[in-house]
Amino acid sequence: MFVSARSFEEYRAMFSLTDRDLSLRILDCPGGAAGFVAGAGERGIDAVAVDPVYGSDRERLGELTLKENEHKHQELLERREDFVWTWFDGPEQYTRSRSRAARAFAADIGKRSERYVAGSLPRLPFAERSFDLVLSSHLLFSYGRQLSEDFHRRSLLELVRVSRWQVRLYPLFLHADTRRYPALDRMRAMLAGYGVTSRVERVEYAFFRGEPEALILECAERSALPKDEPEPVADTGSHDPVRWRHLESPARSGGLP
Ligand SMILES: C[S@@+](CC[C@H](N)C(=O)[O-])C[C@H]1O[C@@H](n2cnc3c(N)ncnc32)[C@H](O)[C@@H]1O
Incomplete structure (x- = not known):
């Protein structure tokens, strides 16, 4: 699992965020x-981020991500043709934008620490319906090979639980692949069983080679969700440790940004 630093503008495009959407209370998970969240703060938007890395690497996260971006830049130059250059016009713009986002993040977490909450799916430290809109990028579906289907099921229900209106997820394809997450239809059928309707929408953002699609979940009319289930005794499919490629030996450092 990699820690990345997409920008406010990338979020706006990945999730087709309108001005009305940005007037709501938003969770980034x-x-x-x-x-x-930093960009939201500058614009007076009420947004909160949650991630397990805010528990351990909080102070060093900005610096580690900047180093990681430098490391990734070389890989982008070497593998330029593996990516779609419509949103970014090339590796230089990509690295500049991601580094700017990482610096904005580091400054904001220093100043508005309460906006960055340590927590992990499938159990978030928020009350039911705490946010209007929940955004989730590059975790569920992307890491569908590493994280189990049960983890996806619980996590989707958890994102729905903390949302009053919608959950939006991007992308729907597997990391380093162009195929959709194989259990996507099963997940949508499971959610429909709780009154959560869903639809797939094309978005104006692409970087990896899969289809640029987001999944929208409508939560307002949902029925009661299942109560907390006990954690499986040895759920190896719910954790994929964070990797910093710039700290690894060259032999292991391959992968995608
Ligand atoms: C590829 S990054 C995506 C970050 C951000 N959404 C973006 O697009 O730049 C994946 C993130 O998922 C976080 N993560 C890993 N396991 C998680 C879990 N169980 N619950 C919530 N976040 C998790 C990692 O710490 C990492 O920051």
Whole structure:
């Protein structure tokens, strides 16, 4: 699992956020080192991020992400043709934008610490319906090979639980692949059983080669959700440790940004 730093503008495009959407109370889960909450704060938008890394690497996260961006830059130059250059016009703009987002994140977490909450799916430290809109990028579905289907089921229900209106997720394809997460239809059927309708929408943001699609979950009319289930005794499919490639030996450092 990598920690990334997408910008406020990337979030706006990934989730087709309108001015009306941005007038709502928003949760970014997982926030990573993204610049969304920082950008929201500058614009007077009420947003909060949650991520397990805010518990341990909080102070060093901005610096680690900047180093990671430098490391990734070389890989982007070497593998330029593996990515879609419509949103970014090339590796230089990509690295500049991601580093700006990481710096905005580092400054904001220093100043508005309460906006960055340590917590992990599938159990978030928020009351039911605490946010109007929940955004989730590059965790569920993306890491569908590493995280189990049960983890996805519980996590989707948890995101729905803390939302009053909608949950939006992007992308729907597996990391380093162009295929959709294989259990997507099962997840949508499971959610429909709780009165959560869903639809797939194309968005104006692409970087990886899969289809640029987001999943929108409508939560307002949902029925009661299942009560907390006990954690499985040895759920190896619910954790994928964070990796910092710039700290690894060259032999292991391959992968995608
Ligand atoms: C690829 S990053 C995406 C960050 C951000 N959404 C972005 O697009 O820049 C994935 C993030 O998921 C976080 N993560 C890992 N396991 C998690 C869990 N169980 N619950 C919530 N977040 C988790 C990691 O710490 C990491 O910051």
